[in-house]
Amino acid sequence: MANKSIRYGVSLRKREEAVVRQQKARYKCASCGKLAVRRQGTGIWHCYYCNATYAGGAYTFKTAAGEIVDKLLGRG
Numbered sequence: 001m002a003n004k005s006i007r008y009g010v011s012l013r014k015r016e017e018a019v020v021r022q023q024k025a026r027y028k029c030a031s032c033g034k035l036a037v038r039r040q041g042t043g044i045w046h047c048y049y050c051n052a053t054y055a056g057g058a059y060t061f062k063t064a065a066g067e068i069v070d071k072l073l074g075r076g
């Protein structure tokens with residue numbers, strides 16, 4: 001366990017890179033099927049092709065919690 005703090009630092013940096021990538025990524029719109037959904041604000045995702053707006057995760061379009069909500073609402 002001597003390397004624990006070092007490993008934590010590396011994984012944290014990788015996670016930050018992944019978050020930035022996901023913030024800039026485009027996601028497939030459930031409404032029009034185009035790869036046109038982008039992050040507009042915290043938890044707000046907007047399709048610039050058909051103007052659909054979605055509530056999603058703070059940094060990624062789909063979250064584990066969001067998928068559970070989808071299933072509960074019968075959308076998944």
Ligand SMILES: [Zn+2]
Nearest residue numbers: 029032047050
């Ligand atoms: Zn769309």
